[in-house]
Amino acid sequence: MTLCDPTELRTLFLFEKLDDEQLAWLCADGRIEELEPGPVFQEGEPATCFYVLMDGEVRMTKLSAGREIEMSRTDHRGSYAGAWTSYLGEHAESTYSASLYVTRPSRFFVLDAGTFSQMMHAWFPMAVHLLEGAFFGNRNTNARIAQRERLLALGSLSAGLTHELNNPAAAAVRATAGLRDRVAGMRHKLAMMAQGKFDTASLETLVRLQEEAAAQVAKAPELSPLEAADREDVLGDWLEEHDIPGGWELAPNFVQAGFDTDWLERVAATLEGSQRQVLEGAFRWLNYTIETELLMNEIGDSTTRISTLVDAAKQYSQMDRAPFQVVDLHELLDSTLVMLSRKIGDSITVVKEYDRTLPDVPCYAAELNQVWTNLIDNAVYAMEGSGTLTVRTRHDADCAVIEIGDTGPGIPAEAQGRIFEPFFTTKPVGEGTGLGLDISFRIVVNKHGGDIRVESHPGDTRFTVWLPLTRPEPETE
Template identity: 45%
Template sequence: MSSTLAPEDLRSLFLFESLSDGQLAKLAAAGHVVAVDAGWLYREGEPATCFYVLLSGAVSLHRRSGGDDLEVGRTRQRGVYSGAWEAYLGEAAPAGYTSSLRVLEPATFFVLPAAKFGHVVREWFPMAVHLLEGLRIGLTEALQLTGQRDRLLALGSLTAGLTHELGNPAAALARTLQQVQEELAALETAVGRLAPGLPTVPAAGTSPVPGTAVRRAEAEDGLLDALEEREVPDADDVAAVLVEHGFGPADLPDDAETVSWFARTVAVRSLVAEAAAASARISALLASAGSYAQLDRAPERWVDVRELIDGAVSMLGAGAGRAVGNSRVVTDYADVPQVLGHTGELTQVWTNLLDNALDALGAAGGTVTVRVRPDRPADGVGEGVCVEVADDGPGVPPEVLPRIFEPFVTTKDVGEGTGLGLDIAWRVVVHRHHGRLAVRSVPGDTVFSVWLPLQPPQDPLDDPDDTTSTED
């Protein structure tokens, strides 16, 4: 049930206390008073249709975080407002509520339709609206830029702690497996002394492993015949193990018990080798994560861009040449000199470019290729390092391509991207490192090219895009 509010009652609210009698009368006519029971008044994301001013009762404000409604404040102060308060932005206003409001006890509100509220604010306070528009756009961009940077810094701190804690057990595991391999070799030697008739187990791979399933099956059948002739127990399992490691009938001892020992020795060797390889992989990932975690601890230093790219690839879920979902990342590195740069910011560039490329491939998958090569002009002027991040996805839409490096431009679905990743990359490459960032794209071939100079300008305030001159 609703009613109206007298203009003099509106003046008692701090939001309206400085308005003229005519303005108060116009607001009183446009709005109405509603009584609301405890519960949700509106939810984040719902169409922003109304501007609410609390007259009595108690409310709590909530923001959605990780799928949960996080309470960010509660009040019973008369005159506080919420809802479609950005309606003065017109078409630029958010279409939905940017928060949720819960009524904690029966409450009353003065309610203005969003369109009418926005119209009177623009009509009465045009200068203030222009100032607020500029402030909102600048603040939103600044928060997005610093927010992403802060998240990376927080990730760096967390990663640094984890890599430190995991580094010691990973190193211990690597040392233990090395010792196991050495002890296994010593054990085989000791067994050979106790049983002089046992043959020496050769290293795996004395025969090439069949490349196709058909050839592999044929190799197992041939080995199975030799095992059955020797009456080896579990011949099928033994044949699979030996073929897997490149052994053929010519490598087998003559009696069944020796063949069984031979196969088990090969299997144990293989298991230990696999564990050692996995341990080395863990150590490599931890090293990449450690480099990634450094971010801006060293403001500027000489860096090898290939190391930073490898760290970004590892943090995205795969080493070079390995799969990320249905896609894979391939690297093609030439020998390149180091460049003087900000480690964390360049890592952010590679992360953004790789993440965009993988997203562009989508569920169908594809290949992302990262190429690094030196750029050495014949006159030696303007030497640098070129990095290309290419994907064979559907490409950037032609209408988006000219604006791809502008802030808030994105080809991702709503809620999946801010449109700031490439803007950040542009700022880092062009403004911070005096380099160049370009893109070319057709279906099946999208390439983002980064050029970084070996010798940045002497004056750190130089802007590579500044074409102004002090000469008359």
């Protein structure tokens, strides 16, 4: 440590307007430090000092995906770093926001954070009030707008979820009403059969065929519309040839259940010699069985879909779960895709390339879902309803890497450098607030110590997120 010279301090642009008394006060409460090449302070450490470069050279770095990225390098006298926001008090960040290194022997004028805060309040009270107002006012404004952004996104997702839930619920209601009719029809046919029109052997065979029909429905093959239409024609012709009225109404159900003319022949052979109305009654009885099974399958599929949507909504919102937890990222991505499925639509192909060996990640899961929502929503918007959305994960050193890609027209080169700035948007007025990517950046970088970048060319835009795989759980939330 060397003596402080007020005359030398006046040569620095920060102090050139101070009077002799103020410079003497600085020299009395500050100090001169000479440092050899190496670290001065590290990002995340308590911000205890304010440094002003007097001679030498420094470089500043920030952590990104666990790696230090050089932000600046300078030998400009008077450059400052460290606890320069200490005058804002306990409401401002109390840790170093970056790391500072000396690249060659350098000299600094150093003030303790408390002394610097006291100096600012004593000498520049009006300036401090103005800066406090600007700092906290801007932070509150951003927080409110960010909250509004989240509420708008939640409203959109809620509307989409309501629509998605309504479809299977309505299908289940329709299927239940249809099932009631079919059961009533089966009771009617059962009463007719009980009147003695079928002998014991025929009834036993029909019951066996009924069980076979019910089992066959569960394993019926998937047919294309053209294949189904061809088979319906064949079965309709067979039923007409055997004098079964309304055969064209029965044929689609038999085809959907996976039956062919051979099966119809087995039924006819079982009832050989019976009256026409008996043969017709048998086919309608079996048709009721098939319809009942198909309707129960529809109800099962619908209720399963509802359950899946509710589970996805709970996964997405992280309801009843701790804010910070260790999770499978693929579950978060899948729940977001389900929540956005209506917006994605049928004309966009979703390709999932997941690295299933990726370990669970410590994170704020609900906030990461907001990141995936912003990135996927932007990708869908860029493709204007048609294209390929790719969601890819991989393992890179000590980070989990998540990539969201689209085949849209790309982001203009001049906009890529500003894409994460607050209020910057490439969308038309009224269609974007410009905060989605800013919020995503702060969640990934500031909250998780990760990184987010974009690469964009026409037909290939990719947002890539790096998340550290090792991160201690915070002691307090």
